[in-house]
Amino acid sequence: MTGTELARHEADPAGPVGDTERVALVDLLDRVLAGGVVLTGDVTLAIADVELVTVSLRALVMSASALAAPPRPDSRDAGARR
């Protein structure tokens, strides 16, 4: 016992299948709104496919953070990009 407050949020990697419902929404939004391959817009695999029902992912992330605001002066891009 280390006296620390380490929390484990999912099953042991070698253990039974993790429970999707137990994934914290905030951790999930970090990943599905800012991670994943972008097949349109302005990032990695950006292609100009007019067939795509465009979703401006930048606007999308903004809307998610707008839900979460208030803005923190130094946090928006500090860790995510360089």
Next chain:
Amino acid sequence: MTEPRGVWLYAVAGQVDAAALTGLAGVGGGAVRAVAAGGLTAVAGDVELEEYSEAALRRNLEDMDWLAATARAHHQVIDALARQGPLVPMRLATVYRSFASVIATITARAGDFRQTLDRLGTRKEWGVKAYMADEPAPAAAPGAGPAAGAGTAYLMRRREQLSANQSRRREAAASARTVHGELSRHAAEARCHPPQAPQLSGERAVMVLNAAYLLDEGRATEFAEAVTVLAGRHPSIRLELTGPWPAYSFVGASAEGPGRSAAPASTEN
């Protein structure tokens, strides 16, 4: 009376065991299909454009309940597939007008997808968040000080509190940087997300690290042990480990190699 349909793309994989898809409910409750595209497999499903067109998405994404349900549905499909083998997850809300355009898009980018699939292999993502530890109990009871004037004593106490708070913040930020550096050494790649908003996380403590680590298969236990050790060594912060996750944070432009890990965001406003 067919509604206009769109195609929601979840992920691209090498091969997909069709059995893994049966019974999976996708976004909007629809079925999930595996479609061959450029030697790869696109995992996608129909959605109604009434709900998932650009305009509708813009509106719906403002709705926290809708966003939560959609994010969970997207993740559920990707997570189930990620347990079968390597895949490249798509960002939320990648919607096409037809399966034909999905196939054309992926075929045109097949080389990139293959490269990413090779790089990821069986690696999984783990998350580590660090918060400033709870404030220690005050050393002296209020009013225990010597008999300076009441106003002066108050101001002095207040100044001490502020300065103690600042140094706790600095210490927590420094610990977070150290922890991130140490943990990055266990990972193939590492990346920092911006700190989470307390309104979303419900966590009142200040977040000083919100990182993701891409781990080789079989290194999860060693990594979790490292987290425990570091938590013991850095009492100024509280650590939380999450995962395994599909490699969401390591398929975009911002993923970085070990030597170039972004430093955790500073909390010194």
